[in-house]
Amino acid sequence: MGALQSADAGAIDFLECAPENWIGVGGRLGDAFAKLSSQHPLTCHGLSLSLGGVEPLDDTLLQRLRRFLEQHQVVLYSEHLSYCADDGQLYDLLPIPFTDEAVHHVAARIRRVQDVLGRRIAVENVSYYAAPYQAMAEVDFIAAVLDEADCDLLLDVNNIFVNSINHGYDAVAFLARMPSRRIASYHIAGHYDEAEDLKVDTHGAAVKDDVWQLLAEAYRMHGVRPTLLERDFNFPPLSVLLAEIERIRGLQHAARTPAAALHHG
Incomplete structure (x- = not known):
């Protein structure tokens, strides 16, 4: 604290x-x-x-x-x-x-x-x-x-990715079917790679590249919403967490710019 x-x-x-x-x-x-x-x-x-x-x-x-x-x-x-x-x-x-x-x-x-x-x-x-x-x-x-x-939806992007690996579905297709109008905010977190086909949602590690990419897709599909970086243990120095927050802000900025819209359009 x-x-x-x-x-x-x-x-x-x-x-x-x-x-x-x-x-x-x-x-x-x-x-x-x-x-x-x-x-x-x-x-x-x-x-x-x-x-x-x-x-x-x-x-x-x-x-x-x-x-x-x-x-x-x-x-x-x-x-x-x-x-x-x-x-x-x-x-x-x-x-x-x-x-x-x-x-x-x-x-x-x-x-x-x-x-x-x-x-x-x-x-x-x-x-x-x-x-x-x-x-x-x-x-x-x-x-x-x-x-x-x-009610509204708190869309946990990491959970979509973890479940997509563990249960064999397409994370981007799942994300696309989430109701935009109900999304109040996003969560993003790190997970543990137990095996190639088993991911464990730990909130105890840095966010993985695949999850960052899925967050960018969420912003593109559903718009920017407040996004929480979850970390429950194995806390690094605050500067490391703030760097991840800056990465969130960077993705949000990119999603809001006309150039981003043209690139994805």
């Missing part, structure tokens, strides 16, 4: 946190977080609502979350299109079966969350390593949930 506090003005466009890690935190750390949130726009990315789960939504958490989002003037709240609880937290993001029944179930829970929080939320396409049941394609499942819930 100290490095962020001492970063040059303008080095960071916005910050993101998992609200569960900060709700109720006081003292020195709470003061430092409040100062950062007053200096930079803040987004929040939830970890524990378990939108795809069967346990009742945690109303106490939702009320505390609403107060937190309002206190820190959070500009976007997102959650994962997955589940993570069953008679207790499972501490992992597990895939939802791609079925019509699951669409209706998850969409209803998202609508309930939006009602309690008093705002639209975005849901993130997640990485997954086993598919419990696929009556429809992943891309169709995501689109159906977004439409029925009337």
